[in-house]
Amino acid sequence: MNWNTSSAFAPVGLVLxxxxxxxxxxxxxxAAYLLIRDWPFDDGEEYMIAVKACIDAICGDVAPEQFREAFLRAADEAGIAALTIVH
Incomplete structure (x- = not known):
């Protein structure tokens, strides 16, 4: 499992x-912590896709960048402003 992958996708800033x-x-x-603990609701279609993609990325079954795309769609679905953080 790869909980602390930081270089695989650009950090995302969220306004909650x-x-x-x-x-x-x-x-x-x-991302896993935020999705499970602090997400505003847990019944959206994009939210469910993002949770599964997060698990799959942690297990190494999908690329972290694929998870990031799902995460951004879930944020949009939830009305959460998301910004890409550039180093």
């Missing part, structure tokens, strides 16, 4: 509602 107003997702572990 609630106690944390913004966060940066740098690793698959960060």
């Amino acid at each position: 509602r609630g106690r944390e107003t913004h966060t940066v997702v740098r690793t698959l572990g960060d």
